[in-house]
Amino acid sequence: MMPLLIKLTENDKRILIAICIVVFLVFILIGYLGLLIERIMKRQARDLDTSMHDVVSTGVVDNPRYFRRIAFKKNARLFYKQSRLSFLLVFVSVAFLYFYLLSIRNYDLTFLFDYQTKGINTLFFIFDWPNTPHAIFFGMNLPSGWPPLLSAPHFMIEAWPSYVFVPLFTIGMVWLFINIQALISRTFRLLKMSNDVYKKSLDTVVPGADFKRTKE
Amino acid sequence: MIEFLKRFGLGILYVVLSPFFLLILVLFTIYGLGLFLFMAVKACILFFTGRSVFDDMPEDTEAKRRLGQLVDEPLNRPFRAKKAVKTVTAEPIEETKKVVKEEPQEEKPTPKPEPEFEPEPEHVLAKPEPPKKDGEVK
Numbered sequence: 034m035m036p037l038l039i040k041l042t043e044n045d046k047r048i049l050i051a052i053c054i055v056v057f058l059v060f061i062l063i064g065y066l067g068l069l070i071e072r073i074m075k076r077q078a079r080d081l082d083t084s085m086h087d088v089v090s091t092g093v094v095d096n097p098r099y100f101r102r103i104a105f106k107k108n109a110r111l112f113y114k115q116s117r118l119s120f121l122l123v124f125v126s127v128a129f130l131y132f133y134l135l136s137i138r139n140y141d142l143t144f145l146f147d148y149q150t151k152g153i154n155t156l157f158f159i160f161d162w163p164n165t166p167h168a169i170f171f172g173m174n175l176p177s178g179w180p181p182l183l184s185a186p187h188f189m190i191e192a193w194p195s196y197v198f199v200p201l202f203t204i205g206m207v208w209l210f211i212n213i214q215a216l217i218s219r220t221f222r223l224l225k226m227s228n229d230v231y232k233k234s235l236d237t238v239v240p241g242a243d244f245k246r247t248k249e
Numbered sequence: 250m251i252e253f254l255k256r257f258g259l260g261i262l263y264v265v266l267s268p269f270f271l272l273i274l275v276l277f278t279i280y281g282l283g284l285f286l287f288m289a290v291k292a293c294i295l296f297f298t299g300r301s302v303f304d305d306m307p308e309d310t311e312a313k314r315r316l317g318q319l320v321d322e323p324l325n326r327p328f329r330a331k332k333a334v335k336t337v338t339a340e341p342i343e344e345t346k347k348v349v350k351e352e353p354q355e356e357k358p359t360p361k362p363e364p365e366f367e368p369e370p371e372h373v374l375a376k377p378e379p380p381k382k383d384g385e386v387k
Binding site for chain 2: 057059060061062063064065066067068087088090091092093094103106107109110112113114116120209210212213214216217220
C-alpha cells in the first residue's frame with residue numbers, strides 16, 4: 034500500500050481525497066434518508082394508536098392475543114380504505130393501455146419509453162450514457178465528463194397514450210407503495226404494542242397501592 | 250461531527266441491510282395485494298347485505314358503550330351524552346341530589362310596609378337665628 038501511495042502524484046492524491054469525501058457524503062446522505070423514512074413510518078404507525086386506543090383504554094381488549102387479532106383486522110381495514118384510490122388509478126391506467134393496444138393491434142410496449150416520437154421520454158433530457166467520456170485514474174477507468182445529449186424535451190402529439198398512461202400508473206404505484214409502507218409500519222407497531230401495553234414492571238410498583246381495605 | 254459519523258455508520262448499515270428491507274417490502278406488497286383483493290370481495294358481499302366493511306366492530310361498540318356510560322354520568326356532558334349508546338340502566342350516584350319541587354303556595358296579602366322615618370335635611374331643621382340688635386341685654 035505504502036509504495037503505491039508514494040508513487041502517487043500530488044494531483045492523484047487530491048483526486049483520491051475527493052473520492053473519499055464523496056463516498057463519505059453519499060453514506061451520510063443514505064443515513065439521513067433512512068432517518069427520514071424511519072420518522073415517516075413512525076408517523077404512519079400512529080393511525081393504529083388512534084383506532085386501538087378506545088378499545089384498550091376501556092378494557093374491552095384485555096390481553097395481547099386479543100389485541101393482535103383486533104389490531105390486524107383494523108390494520109387491514111385501514112389499508113383497504115387508504116389504498117382504494119391508488120388501486121383505482123393503477124386499474125384505470127392499465128385498462129386504458131389495454132384498450133389502446135387492442136385498438137392499434139400492436140402489443141409491443143417498448144413505445145412507452147421511446148424518446149423520439151411516441152414515448153414519455155420525449156418530455157425529458159436523454160443522455161447517451163454508454164458514450165460517457167472516461168479517463169484512467171490509478172489504473173481505474175472512471176467517468177471524466179458529462180455524456181452527450183441525445184434528446185431535449187419536446188412535445189409530440191403521437192405520444193399522447195404514453196402521456197396519459199405513464200403519469201397515472203406512476204402516481205398510482207408510488208401511492209400504493211406509500212400505503213404498503215404504512216401497512217408495514219402499523220404491523221410492526223401492533224406486534225410491539227401488543228406486548229408492551231400489557232407488560233407490568235416492578236420498577237415503578239408501589240407496594241399495596243392497588244389494594245383496597247374493606248371495613249371489618 | 251459525532252452526529253455525522255453516526256449517520257455515516259447508519260448509512261453503511263442501511264446499505265448492507267437493504268436486501269432485507271427489499272425482501273420485506275416485496276413480501277408485504279404480495280400480502281397487501283392479497284389483502285386488498287380479500288377486502289374488496291368482502292366489501293362487495295357486505296354491500297349487498299346492507300352493511301359496510303367500515304362499520305364498527307363489536308369491540309368498538311362495546312368501547313363506545315363503556316365510554317358513553319362514563320361520560321354520561323359523572324362528567325355530565327350533554328353534547329357527548331347524545332352520541333353515547335345507553336344500554337345499561339345507570340344506578341344513582343351518591344353525590345347526585347334529588348331536586349324536590351315545592352308545591353305552589355297560596356298567595357297571602359302582603360302588609361304594606363310602613364313608611365320609614367326620614368329625617369329632614371339639616372338645612373331645613375336648623376332655623377336661622379334672628380339678627381342681634383345693638384344694646385340688647387341678654
